[in-house]
Amino acid sequence: MARIEYDEDDSDDDREAPDWRRRLFTWTLAAVGLGLGFLIPYSLYLNHQVGQRFGQFQWQIPTRVFARPLQLHSGLAMDAQTLKTELDAASYRDDGAGVRPGTYARDGRRWLIASRGFQDVDRAIPASRIELVLSGGRVASLRDAARKQALKSVRLDPARIATLYGQQQEERRLVRIAEVPQLLTDTLQAVEDRDFAHHNGIDLGGMARALFVNVRAGETRQGASTLTQQLARSGLLGIGREQTLTRKFNEILYALLIEARYDKAVILEAYLNQVYLGQRGAQAIHGVAAGSEFWFGRDLRDLSTEQVALLVGIVKGPSAYDPRRNPESALARRNFVLGQMQETELIDQAEYQRALKSPLGITHSPGSIAANRFPAYVDLVRRQLARDYPADALQGAGLSVLTGMSPSAQAYAEGAVTRTLKSLEGKRRPALQAGLVMTDVHDGEVVAVVGSRDVAQPGFNRAIEAKRPVGSLLKPFVYLRALALLDQYSLATWVDDSPVTISLGNGKRWTPGNSDGRSHGSVRLIDALAQSYNQATVRVGMAVDPAVIADLMHTLASIEVKPNPSLILGAIDLSPYAMAQLYQFLASGGELQSLHAVRGVLDRDGKPVKRYDKAPVPAQEGDSIAVRLITIALQQAVSSGTGRQLVNDGLGRLRPAGKTGTSNDSRDSWFAGWTGDHLAVVWVGNDQNESTGLYGATGAMRVWSGIFSRLPSAPLKVSGKGLEWQWVAQSYSTDAECPGARRLPFVAGYAPAYQPCVAAPPPEEQGGWREWFGWGRDDDSTTPQPQAPQPPPDPATEPQR
Numbered sequence: 001m002a003r004i005e006y007d008e009d010d011s012d013d014d015r016e017a018p019d020w021r022r023r024l025f026t027w028t029l030a031a032v033g034l035g036l037g038f039l040i041p042y043s044l045y046l047n048h049q050v051g052q053r054f055g056q057f058q059w060q061i062p063t064r065v066f067a068r069p070l071q072l073h074s075g076l077a078m079d080a081q082t083l084k085t086e087l088d089a090a091s092y093r094d095d096g097a098g099v100r101p102g103t104y105a106r107d108g109r110r111w112l113i114a115s116r117g118f119q120d121v122d123r124a125i126p127a128s129r130i131e132l133v134l135s136g137g138r139v140a141s142l143r144d145a146a147r148k149q150a151l152k153s154v155r156l157d158p159a160r161i162a163t164l165y166g167q168q169q170e171e172r173r174l175v176r177i178a179e180v181p182q183l184l185t186d187t188l189q190a191v192e193d194r195d196f197a198h199h200n201g202i203d204l205g206g207m208a209r210a211l212f213v214n215v216r217a218g219e220t221r222q223g224a225s226t227l228t229q230q231l232a233r234s235g236l237l238g239i240g241r242e243q244t245l246t247r248k249f250n251e252i253l254y255a256l257l258i259e260a261r262y263d264k265a266v267i268l269e270a271y272l273n274q275v276y277l278g279q280r281g282a283q284a285i286h287g288v289a290a291g292s293e294f295w296f297g298r299d300l301r302d303l304s305t306e307q308v309a310l311l312v313g314i315v316k317g318p319s320a321y322d323p324r325r326n327p328e329s330a331l332a333r334r335n336f337v338l339g340q341m342q343e344t345e346l347i348d349q350a351e352y353q354r355a356l357k358s359p360l361g362i363t364h365s366p367g368s369i370a371a372n373r374f375p376a377y378v379d380l381v382r383r384q385l386a387r388d389y390p391a392d393a394l395q396g397a398g399l400s401v402l403t404g405m406s407p408s409a410q411a412y413a414e415g416a417v418t419r420t421l422k423s424l425e426g427k428r429r430p431a432l433q434a435g436l437v438m439t440d441v442h443d444g445e446v447v448a449v450v451g452s453r454d455v456a457q458p459g460f461n462r463a464i465e466a467k468r469p470v471g472s473l474l475k476p477f478v479y480l481r482a483l484a485l486l487d488q489y490s491l492a493t494w495v496d497d498s499p500v501t502i503s504l505g506n507g508k509r510w511t512p513g514n515s516d517g518r519s520h521g522s523v524r525l526i527d528a529l530a531q532s533y534n535q536a537t538v539r540v541g542m543a544v545d546p547a548v549i550a551d552l553m554h555t556l557a558s559i560e561v562k563p564n565p566s567l568i569l570g571a572i573d574l575s576p577y578a579m580a581q582l583y584q585f586l587a588s589g590g591e592l593q594s595l596h597a598v599r600g601v602l603d604r605d606g607k608p609v610k611r612y613d614k615a616p617v618p619a620q621e622g623d624s625i626a627v628r629l630i631t632i633a634l635q636q637a638v639s640s641g642t643g644r645q646l647v648n649d650g651l652g653r654l655r656p657a658g659k660t661g662t663s664n665d666s667r668d669s670w671f672a673g674w675t676g677d678h679l680a681v682v683w684v685g686n687d688q689n690e691s692t693g694l695y696g697a698t699g700a701m702r703v704w705s706g707i708f709s710r711l712p713s714a715p716l717k718v719s720g721k722g723l724e725w726q727w728v729a730q731s732y733s734t735d736a737e738c739p740g741a742r743r744l745p746f747v748a749g750y751a752p753a754y755q756p757c758v759a760a761p762p763p764e765e766q767g768g769w770r771e772w773f774g775w776g777r778d779d780d781s782t783t784p785q786p787q788a789p790q791p792p793p794d795p796a797t798e799p800q801r
Helices: 008-056 080-089 182-192 204-217 227-237 245-261 264-274 288-296 305-314 327-343 349-357 375-385 407-424 471-483 525-530 534-544 546-557 565-569 576-587 621-639 700-708
Strands: 063-066 070-073 103-107 110-114 129-135 138-144 153-156 160-164 276-280 283-286 400-403 433-440 446-450 494-496 502-505 508-510 522-524 598-602 608-611 657-662 668-674 678-685 723-729 742-747
Touching: 070 138, 080 407, 160 375, 182 227, 182 264, 182 305, 182 327, 227 245, 227 264, 264 288, 276 288, 276 305, 283 288, 288 305, 305 327, 305 349, 327 349, 375 400, 375 446, 375 598, 407 433, 407 446, 407 678, 407 700, 433 576, 433 700, 471 525, 471 534, 471 546, 471 565, 471 576, 471 621, 471 657, 471 668, 494 525, 494 534, 522 525, 525 534, 525 621, 534 546, 534 565, 546 565, 546 576, 576 621, 576 668, 576 678, 621 657, 621 723, 621 742, 657 700, 668 700, 678 700
Parallel strands: 063 400
Antiparallel strands: 063 160, 070 153, 103 110, 110 129, 129 138, 276 283, 400 598, 433 446, 433 678, 494 522, 502 508, 598 608, 657 668, 668 678, 723 742
């Protein structure tokens, strides 16, 4: 048997070498095992996180509140300043051409307007380009600018008036990738991640290229992170300043996992909706759609080349490249991005040179993303949505709330309150406050709300919450109910304005007097209302029955009130909103219209989910006739009665109807008035219930006048349906030539019998010399009025006492 000889020295080396390799291999396996033992479960955990958080990406999207769309049609009351106010509120820009969506151009009376298109409560409204001409305070013509065809009407996209955020103050508007301009997505990749379409989450070649560019430039020009890594950093890790190895390791793993699970389009869309682009106070601006609104006041589709470049440039550092605070840095960054666009052939040399010379093109303020400016109106919106959307369900829900606010009406209302209260303040007058509600008489939409003289400050909403004695503001409803008694009352009926005492029971008696301290004898019903005579009103109200008046208030405005005799003179505390609901019945011609601020709600995908603009209950024939008579009487209250200052203010052209009201000791000043388009109820007073020294005509009516001196509105026209006009003298119809005869409306078939003119009527006839000289008592004035002798009562028309 052969023996194997070993060299002793060699044998020792041979025996030790396998042990070293064996130990090294064992240690390596152990390390790999330990690493895999940690990495695999950890990767599975992160993968689960990606599936839960990225797969759904349920961002808290703010709920947006929009004004009503401006509906234009030929004949609409409109002037240039109001149209500009509406367009500016909706973030339209005057670019001199009016071609790009969201722009307009003006050439004298001719306007070109390019709308963006939007989803309304009833249907989707497409983008359009219209031409309109204003003339004489109206829309003289309206047509399609491209086809040169006349249009019946057109709706322009609404202004955004408020934002309801969730717990996270993030401004965001989700977009589909197909809605994002190709130039923006291509530019983003050219600057931030050129190999995005090819890498698997991390880009080693991009890291090397970024290092080379940055070293050559001597500053950081390109980042080494891919778009996927940036998305993982902000969307899954959260924005943080710390740059730790652990954070970078997690970022890389997240990026690899995201790329493994989702295709590039999904990743890019998520990035476009997540990217951080600025800050306004506590509101973080996320996503390119919100960023476009915030910086440029434009929709993404409307961005120019230079604006796309600036938006992409801001991605690198919204604070460092803030174009409002650091315009020079922003301009340099934008020009760098333009260079990248030209280098990658996204734009040609001519467009590059043009864009370089262009200004930054940002808005001076964040526009539609600005903080809520209309707290009183939004408070009403919240109240009306509360039944269907609790506060925690409404905020951050991504809904679109469509309201009836008119930006121009709101602006004029706020301005009138501010100017008037400032002008009324004096050393002997306490601090004044105001509450105001304005509506559309056609459908009951609330178009403006002012809850405080500090119109932009949230807090106590006097338009809704301040319940104050309404005084004479309730009188029209007393007479409305009386006129329903066709056999007893008409506007020509004589009523007694002598002292009156009412027994209240328990030995108590009530003896109301007129505010001028005088009695006026027998006066026609129309004059008792127009001049706001208390004693005559009490007699009419007692004949009607306070319980009937209370029932009418419940029917019209769901107001519960005790039927005390003092109700007749408005001894009840109500808010401006409640009074607006009552007066809406008169202003609408007798329709039962529920006031509403909210028209409808859209879900986060823009689909209508609920409508609130209910059709009004048509007016009953008897109600509409009585309302016409009351309206005519209240038009006289403006032309020659308690509201005659409005004529002096130049508002006679609107032929408004209105009623003043003043509470005891002039603590509360009220006015409710309407035109052919708008109703406004105004209260002016003091939070401490102190006397202001103001009457309805010297306080609240001045605010009303300040609004309608600027707001385009149609004149009030009263239909003659169901009415017949007759010339009357004393208690009979007569000839027009009869001296002192007045022409008054009656319910058809209920005019008094005819008698020929046999003698001149007594001087107490209203509409004779007293009306010619404009004499009449103002319930907000203590000026003595001439005392007229009483005509003999007519048993056929004299009410029962």
